Amino acid sequence: MSRRVRRRYLALKVVSEQPVDGRDVIDAVWKAVLRLFGEYGASQASLSLIEYDSQKSYAIVRCSRRALEMVRASVASITEMNERPTVIRVLGVSGTLRALRKKALPTG
Amino acid sequence: MRRFADLHLRSPIRNLDQLERMVSKSSELGYRLVGIPLPPNVTRDEINQLQRICSGAKTDFVTRVKLAPKTPRELLHDLRLLRRKFEVVSVTCTSKGVARQAAKDRRVDLLSFPATDLRKRFFDHAEAELASRALSCLEVEMAPLLSLTGFSRIRLLSRLRIEVAIAKRFKVPVAISSGATDEHLLRGPHDYAALATLFDMPQPSALRALSEDPVAIVERNREKLSPDYIAPGIRVVRRKTGV
Numbered sequence: 001m002s003r004r005v006r007r008r009y010l011a012l013k014v015v016s017e018q019p020v021d022g023r024d025v026i027d028a029v030w031k032a033v034l035r036l037f038g039e040y041g042a043s044q045a046s047l048s049l050i051e052y053d054s055q056k057s058y059a060i061v062r063c064s065r066r067a068l069e070m071v072r073a074s075v076a077s078i079t080e081m082n083e084r085p086t087v088i089r090v091l092g093v094s095g096t097l098r099a100l101r102k103k104a105l106p107t108g
Numbered sequence: 109m110r111r112f113a114d115l116h117l118r119s120p121i122r123n124l125d126q127l128e129r130m131v132s133k134s135s136e137l138g139y140r141l142v143g144i145p146l147p148p149n150v151t152r153d154e155i156n157q158l159q160r161i162c163s164g165a166k167t168d169f170v171t172r173v174k175l176a177p178k179t180p181r182e183l184l185h186d187l188r189l190l191r192r193k194f195e196v197v198s199v200t201c202t203s204k205g206v207a208r209q210a211a212k213d214r215r216v217d218l219l220s221f222p223a224t225d226l227r228k229r230f231f232d233h234a235e236a237e238l239a240s241r242a243l244s245c246l247e248v249e250m251a252p253l254l255s256l257t258g259f260s261r262i263r264l265l266s267r268l269r270i271e272v273a274i275a276k277r278f279k280v281p282v283a284i285s286s287g288a289t290d291e292h293l294l295r296g297p298h299d300y301a302a303l304a305t306l307f308d309m310p311q312p313s314a315l316r317a318l319s320e321d322p323v324a325i326v327e328r329n330r331e332k333l334s335p336d337y338i339a340p341g342i343r344v345v346r347r348k349t350g351v
Binding site for chain 2: 015036069070072073075076077079085087089090
């Protein structure tokens with residue numbers, strides 16, 4: 001019997017000089033994972049973008065729990081997006097979206 | 109709760125705007141102790157100004173001097189002059205002789221090696237053995253890991269993996285610092301801990317290298333620099349007044 005895949009949700013804050021959209025953010029994270037851990041590592045990450053707030057530059061991405069440290073290292077290694085200096089900071093990590101919104105994302 | 113420390117914010121002290129931005133970003137990221145490298149001839153006024161900036165950002169300011177001597181003799185001379193002036197003394201080892209002298213000298217807190225010139229990273233078994241008998245820590249700067257790409261980053265990661273393994277074997281403490289020159293290169297302590305797994309440093313050890321180990325250096329030196337300190341284990345508890 002296979003066990004249920006455990007996941008983690010990461011709240012991210014994108015700091016960039018230019019406006020970016022959700023596609024840019026998840027592409028940058030994928031590229032960083034591929035660059036640092038290769039295709040084998042990326043295949044374990046189960047990365048997906050859950051939501052992106054372009055007004056506040058907040059994103060929520062989901063990954064497998066096993067790959068959390070890998071994704072976190074990859075996110076920290078991002079220094080540019082669309083050839084512009086960009087930083088993506090991890091605001092919080094949680095096992096459920098509800099808890100993540102409560103603890104990491106500012107309300108309002 | 110852990111007290112995270114970043115002992116190397118590499119910002120020019122004359123550029124106060126940038127320094128203020130970096131200090132407040134560090135504080136926002138969760139660091140409670142920041143070390144700023146100062147020139148040996150820094151004035152009391154400049155230190156007070158930096159102290160004000162850091163206390164405004166609710167962080168503790170640590171004075172640090174970065175020595176880069178060419179010979180062991182020059183290192184001994186610099187240590188004699190500067191040890192009692194700064195809370196943290198780091199030595200950038202550019203030759204094997206300097207590296208060995210720095211590792212065995214109890215006045216040196218941090219052993220630092222150039223990130224780009226890997227032939228000048230002299231942290232091997234002999235160096236670690238000397239460092240384990242003294243009080244020096246191996247400093248790992250994270251900014252080069254973010255700014256380098258391709259083969260240079262691969263080579264640096266490979267070298268750091270070897271150095272961290274040697275440090276662990278000889279029980280030499282490791283201090284992780286940002287080495288950031290601007291706020292774009294600053295990351296939170298948990299992000300650095302995640303990046304440290306790239307050179308096979310387990311997360312608990314990385315978190316220790318960002319908190320307990322650097323904080324221990326600062327506390328030990330602050331005690332030694334205090335006017336009440338006499339010798340290890342001996343300090344003045346009360347002075348007779350009215351004499």
